[in-house]
Each structure stands twice: as C-alpha cells, then as structure tokens.
Amino acid sequence: MESESLEEYSVNQISSSNEPARDLNTSLDTDECSYQYPDLFTGKTLLELCNSSWSRSQKAQDDIQPYLRGCKWSPDGTCCLSVVNNDGMHVTELPRDLYSGCPTPNRTIDILESAVHMKEAGLVYDFCWYPGMNSGIPETCCWLTTIQNSPIQMWDAFDGSLRCTYRGFNAVDEMEPALSLTFSQEGSRIIAGYKKVIRTFDVDRPGRDFAEHKVTSPASCFATNSNLLAVGSWNTTINLYNVNEMGTYKSIGKMHGHAGGVTHMKFTPDGIRLVSGARKDHRFLVWDIRYYRRPLNVLTRAINTNQRIYFDISPCGKYLVTGGTDGVLKVWDVDRVDWKNSLDPSEDDGDNVTYKFPLHNDCCNSVSVHPLRPILATGSGQYHFKDPLVALEDESIQLNGTLDNINNGTLDNINNGTDISDNDLRYSREAENSVVFWWIGDILQDNT
Structure with missing residues (x-):
C-alpha cells in the first residue's frame, strides 16, 4: 500500500483548483455534501477504469471456485479490499492518476495486481475496515475478518500480517x-x-475479554449510526438497539418485512433511514427508524441466491446503488425518484429505478461507492452448480462407457436450446469472477 493517503494527495493536488477537497473527519450531512461531493452518474454512462479477475486452476476440483464474495473501499479511498472464495483476501490499490482530475474516454484499462494477498484457511463470513483508516498513519491501516472455525482476526493492510x-x-x-x-x-x-x-470487544484489549448480550436469533449482519445499532437476523427480522458508552444494549423495537434472512443493511448519511436486503428476496426495503413498524418504501432487485448481495449509498445520500444475480447495476437518484419516502399509491407497481447498467455476465454481488471520488467498485461471481442434464449425461457415460447407449433424446434437447444454463446463471459455465472500477462522474473529452 502507498503510505500517502488519498486525502493528503487531494489537499496537495486539488486545492489549487476550484474543486473543493473533502475532510474525512467532517460529518456528512446533505446540505454540506451537495457541494463537496462530486455529482455522480451525470453522463448516464460508465467508463471502465481497472479490473482484476480470478480463474480456477485446471487441476482444481469443480467445487473449488474462486468467485468474488464482496469488495469494500477503504475509508481513505486509497485501496479496495476484496474477498475471493477459496483464495482469501486481496487489497488492490487505486491508480495514482485517478486521485485527481477526470479520465478521458480512450484511457487504457488498468489490470490490477494485488498489493496484499492474504490466504484464508476457511470460509470468510464477514469483513470490515477500521473506520479511521488513513494510509498516512500506518497503525490505523487494518481490517477485521471472521472466518469459519477461527476467532475474529485483525490484519495489517500494509503487509498482510x-x-x-x-x-x-x-x-x-x-x-x-x-x-x-x-x-x-x-x-x-x-x-x-x-x-x-x-x-462487544475493546479494540485495545485483544483476547477473550468481552461484554455479552443475549439475542433470540443469530445476528447475520449489522449497521451502526452513532449510538444506534441495527441487527439483522436469518429469521427475517431486524432489531434496533440503543448502545451506550459502556456497551449496554437497550432494545428499541423489532422490524418485520423481509421474506428471507437479512444479509446486508446500511444507514443513510442523515441517520434517519435504514436500507436492508435479504437472501432470495427481490424486495429492497427502506425504513424510517422513527416509525419502524412498517417499511417506508419497497424497491426491487433480482436476488435468486442465498449469497450476500452488497449494496451501497453514496456519501452525499443521493444515490442508492445495488447489483443483483442478473448482473445488472441499479441506481436510484433521490432527485428523480424519491426512494427515501413512501411510494405514491396511484403509481404502477413497476420498477421505479433511475438507471440500469448491465455490467456483468454473472451475478453482481457487491458494489462500493468511493468515499472521495466518482468511482464505483463492483464485484461479480457466484457458485456455479453443475447442470443436472450434463451431470446425468456424464454419469451415464461412465456407467455405460459410450454415448450410443444413452442416445434417448437428452442430447437432442440440449442441442435444441432447452439447456437450463441459458436461463439460470447458476448452471452457466461462463463464470465471471472479477472486481472492476468504474468512473461514474463527468468524462473529460479528448479533442486530439
């Protein structure tokens, strides 16, 4: 990782222009962010900046699939942390030429190498950056992971130790x-x-010292805002708690509305609304925590998997961005579609999304909006099951030793286009396991 933070670079390189530099320590509110944070999706097109991909070894078994399981920008914006199934954690750095200015349409796409690659011995359940991470202060550069059959681990972002x-x-x-x-x-x-x-663990006291609060169902995901804690569960509910300085939890209420286990949640920058998503649930719920008895708004996205599908809210609070199992990126702009408030009952029940971008040929399982620049990171991939028809064909070949013995019309049906891999990405042999950086701001036109 680079020792110089993007914020310091921005202050040195951008302050001389009319573009204001943003202080990460300054609280984000809608009025202040409207002129500090750049406008997003102004061109209605996305420009690919960088990408990094993973492929399975030819000697690996079918169940060893290195698909992406999440990506998150660091709080200072200098690098992106990705989880790759069966391949651990990867830290990829943002190219220095993207720290300032605007790219041109003919910019060469960078192929990113991992600055830090840390192998994991088991399945990574969850991960998060330290919120005060700054590349100019090495001791703050770290992240947490929780892994199958392992304790919570804190990793150094410079050397992966x-x-x-x-x-x-x-x-x-x-x-x-x-x-x-x-x-x-x-x-x-x-x-x-x-x-x-x-x-609850004290960061300064590693080991087995902790405070404990009992819950009635597994805590599958969290969202924090000041002293509020939202706890999602696999039983489809969301619990709200007030957490004091001593780490004591006081229950505020329980929210019902999802059809599947809650997998990801996030507060809007104003702290008033909470957005939540669940597995195998096409509904995307927006809550007002002041009136949490029922959802404030119901949005839609394609979710046909138990996998966690990450979404993100821009730091200015104007844009809600999510992917889906269909590989399409959906964007809601609060200035065009009031996704923060209840829908008009007179409106149709159709999709009210502002923008749609078909970015990936596989499941788009994670999105992360850059904290300082108009850059979006997306991750693709999912576990691909073997087509049952192909598996039956292979099994018959092994038992009978020849294709002639199983020529009962199965192959004709497959060749005639009835292969379910055309309709279900889970059975597709075309896997796309990548993390891609996209420019979502104004594009500088090259006159040469």
Missing part, C-alpha cells in the same frame, strides 16, 4: 466463530454477532 485476535467463548468454554462483525462508529469497540449472543 496478523496483528491480533478476539476470541468469543460459549458457556462450555468452546471458541465460537462470529457470524458477522463491525466496528463501532468511533472505532473503539468491535461488535460481533453469534448464534445466540452479541459480544
């Missing part, structure tokens, strides 16, 4: 892996969700 672990033990003194985790907003505590409890 393990800094420390936070271990949660149950009543019979068995170490449990956390299902989800997040930092408190100020970064002094780690909040980890387990099957029956929420445990």
